[in-house]
Amino acid sequence: MKNVIPASNLTVRPKAPKKEELELKFSDKAMKELSALLKHYPNKKAAILPTLWLAQREYGGTLSADAMAEVAFHLDRSYAEIEGVATFYSLYNTKHAVGKHLIEVCTCLTCQVCDGFNILKYLCAKLDIKPGETTSDGLFTVHPVECLNACDRAPVLQVGDEYLGPVDTLFIDELIRKLKETPDSTVVKYADEVVQVHLRDVEKA
Numbered sequence: 001m002k003n004v005i006p007a008s009n010l011t012v013r014p015k016a017p018k019k020e021e022l023e024l025k026f027s028d029k030a031m032k033e034l035s036a037l038l039k040h041y042p043n044k045k046a047a048i049l050p051t052l053w054l055a056q057r058e059y060g061g062t063l064s065a066d067a068m069a070e071v072a073f074h075l076d077r078s079y080a081e082i083e084g085v086a087t088f089y090s091l092y093n094t095k096h097a098v099g100k101h102l103i104e105v106c107t108c109l110t111c112q113v114c115d116g117f118n119i120l121k122y123l124c125a126k127l128d129i130k131p132g133e134t135t136s137d138g139l140f141t142v143h144p145v146e147c148l149n150a151c152d153r154a155p156v157l158q159v160g161d162e163y164l165g166p167v168d169t170l171f172i173d174e175l176i177r178k179l180k181e182t183p184d185s186t187v188v189k190y191a192d193e194v195v196q197v198h199l200r201d202v203e204k205a
């Protein structure tokens, strides 16, 4: 059997940790950012989305059950409510732990007619994984996604906050080479960038 980290079984949700087992992991920096964010919103419930981004950064790119429980704790909400919000949006990585770099491949209509499926196939073959899986070294996860709203650049990929396109197989080879040499996780970096955008809005208000 191939040595990869499989895509999750979507029918199984991670279990919330018991209250007494909850280990809070937000750093001092994150706690300061959280209190700045909270000043910007009328109540804690309204701050769920940016706090989830904060948690995604603090927990290394994935919103595990522990991460969602910590968000619930800081915002005085139930775990079910936080999980319900987090799992609604595909930008939060709740289904399974993603690799250091998440490559999202658009396979929606425009990208599809511009070779999007072949790009997905080539990328997966190159990394020796199936869509949704993570390479055994934890470096790459590949997800097919719906329209990235950059159809004029089809076929398009998203890595972190970057839209890349139009891409071809040579571009993919070069992208993988570059990402292997990238020291920081593009998934964590992206989460941090979203947090910083929220904080800039807070400062401006």
Ligand code: FES
Pocket (backbone or CB within 6 Å): 106, 107, 108, 109, 110, 111, 112, 146, 147, 148, 149, 150, 151, 152, 154, 156
């Ligand atoms: S169809 Fe791929 S970006 Fe719109």
